[in-house]
Amino acid sequence: MITKVSKLLLLSLCLAHSSISSAFTISENKRTRHSSLLRNALSERQKQFWEDVEDGVHPIFSSYSDEMISSRIHHFIRSCKGEIAPHTGYLDFHQPCEEFVPGLIAKPYWQTSDEGCEWTEKLEQNAHIIIDEFNDVSKKNSGIFAGDSAWQNKVMGDGWGAIRLKRLGEWNIENCALFPITYELLFSLNIPLAVRGVCFARQAPMSGVAPHSDGRNFILTAHLGLKIPKEAWIKVGNEKRSWETGKVIVLDTSFEHSTGNPSTEDRYVLIIDFWHPELLACERECLELVYDLRNKFESGLVPFRTPRSSQKKQSISSLWGTLIGKKS
Numbered sequence: 563m564i565t566k567v568s569k570l571l572l573l574s575l576c577l578a579h580s581s582i583s584s585a586f587t588i589s590e591n592k593r594t595r596h597s598s599l600l601r602n603a604l605s606e607r608q609k610q611f612w613e614d615v616e617d618g619v620h621p622i623f624s625s626y627s628d629e630m631i632s633s634r635i636h637h638f639i640r641s642c643k644g645e646i647a648p649h650t651g652y653l654d655f656h657q658p659c660e661e662f663v664p665g666l667i668a669k670p671y672w673q674t675s676d677e678g679c680e681w682t683e684k685l686e687q688n689a690h691i692i693i694d695e696f697n698d699v700s701k702k703n704s705g706i707f708a709g710d711s712a713w714q715n716k717v718m719g720d721g722w723g724a725i726r727l728k729r730l731g732e733w734n735i736e737n738c739a740l741f742p743i744t745y746e747l748l749f750s751l752n753i754p755l756a757v758r759g760v761c762f763a764r765q766a767p768m769s770g771v772a773p774h775s776d777g778r779n780f781i782l783t784a785h786l787g788l789k790i791p792k793e794a795w796i797k798v799g800n801e802k803r804s805w806e807t808g809k810v811i812v813l814d815t816s817f818e819h820s821t822g823n824p825s826t827e828d829r830y831v832l833i834i835d836f837w838h839p840e841l842l843a844c845e846r847e848c849l850e851l852v853y854d855l856r857n858k859f860e861s862g863l864v865p866f867r868t869p870r871s872s873q874k875k876q877s878i879s880s881l882w883g884t885l886i887g888k889k890s
Contacts, residue, residue: 604643609869611859612643618855619848626844635848638663649779655799655818659777663849666779666840670799670819672812678839681751682784682810685834688747689808692832693788695743696762703740707764721769721823724761724833731757731853748834754846756781757853758835765794765829770822773797776815780841780849785811786832791825805831 604612616639623632640646641662649658652668674682700706707723727738727745738745741762748760758781765771776783785796787805795802796811798819805811813819823829837846858864 606869606872607866609871610867611855612639613869614855615639615852618851622844622847631842631844634663634665635845656816657775657818658779658816661778663780663845666838668779668814670801670814670817672782674810674812679812681753682812684751685786686808686810689786691747692744692786693808695741696788699740717772717774719769719771721766722771723764726759726761728755728760730759730857731850732857753834754837756835756837757850760835761833763831763833765821765823767823767826767828771820773818773820775818779816780838781835782838783813783815784834784836788830788832789828791823791827791829793825794823794829796821
């Protein structure tokens with residue numbers, strides 16, 4: 563079965579920091595009902611979240627004149643809220659989720675020389691520095707690789723583990739302290755880091771990651787090979803490739819992808835999520851606001867208030883009750 567990642571970022575607001583969801587397929591005749599159900603299923607807390615999002619992006623829109631900005635981000639918001647049907651994807655194996663920005667180029671693999679990916683050349687030039695620090699830390703700290711949420715472990719399998727330096731826009735101070743050279747190097751390269759994360763990833767011998775999509779089409783992913791058995795592979799769409807130590811592979815994880823390590827050695831890569839090169843600066847700003855606000859909602863930093871839409875309904879209901887009462 564193909565596992566499709568379609569976590570509704572913001573429709574649950576109680577999601578673990580993962581994009582992994584159960585497998586499902588929505589046929590065209592079901593999409594309208596799906597959208598309607600999601601729209602009607604918004605809780606008071608979720609309505610509050612989206613009102614806060616729209617309040618936050620409005621000043622960003624007003625500081626730019628390009629109407630496409632407002633259009634694409636509003637499409638993203640409406641898609642996440644379930645007001646429009648999820649996108650079906652542009653190509654075979656393309657499986658974007660509700661967290662979707664329209665009009666962005668979609669292809670399974672990108673060239674490191676492509677516009678927006680040029681920073682990978684400097685990363686490769688400094689790969690030996692990262693590899694040396696990684697090997698040194700790994701020797702001194704056994705067992706530091708950890709799994710993820712139950713949903714993600716179901717897809718990634720028991721053989722996959724990570725040391726997360728950044729996740730959903732938040733840096734892990736303790737883990738970054740273990741890798742100070744790598745941390746400083748990443749900042750020096752001016753990488754357009756996206757909200758999803760940066761991590762060292764291990765793939766144990768004789769294990770693999772099941773076919774899945776990470777859903778978000780506005781984030782690309784770079785893999786820097788750290789220690790690569792010759793048998794290890796990655797498949798994006800219908801194309802299988804191999805990593806190389808010290809080299810970068812760039813992929814779009816909104817395409818179905820999987821990995822395998824049919825060797826007797828661990829495979830290690832550094833994974834870096836970065837913004838799709840066609841996103842405008844203001845669109846990145848809007849998306850950063852959305853995910854930062856999500857983190858605040860999930861951690862309870864934003865107190866509950868009755869959404870304005872619900873206040874209006876209550877006011878109308880009270881007025882109607884008053885009118886009915888007067889008539890009686």
